[in-house]
């Protein structure tokens with residue numbers, strides 16, 4: 001489940017990726033190198049490296065997939081299948097903040113749809129959309145692991161539990 005974001009189709013022609021080390025910052029390449037050293041095969045480092053790539057670029061573009069593939073000496077499809085399987089990788093640009101609202105059973109029974117409605121009322125976004133000012137993207141999660149405190153939302157790694165629709169507006173107001 002992609003949390004409302006459509007998965008783009010891979011294009012037939014690969015972009016002209018020459019040197020992945022020139023496409024990321026030195027700091028990010030150092031993080032890549034440190035990860036690769038920890039595993040017997042480069043493929044094992046793929047998920048953390050995609051996280052680092054996303055932290056630098058903001059999202060996982062097709063070019064980023066190609067660059068990671070070259071860096072790890074993998075086929076681009078091997079990177080693509082992982083990037084498209086896990087919803088935490090953004091396959092299109094997102095806002096400065098990303099809100100994940102859980103929609104699985106506990107959160108559903110405890111009112112996640114009202115939370116989603118509160119986002120729409122506050123800033124006009126539906127799941128998978130980004131506000132016009134680029135401040136926030138709303139995505140849906142299948143379970144955030146806080147089922148006993150449903151409904152649950154995660155914004156940039158901060159959890160909000162036992163959330164009410166009334167709290168959504170003030171939480172969003174506090175985001176820069």
Ligand code: FES
Pocket residue numbers: 102103104105106107108142143144145146147150151152
């Ligand atoms: S069902 Fe929402 S956190 Fe698990």
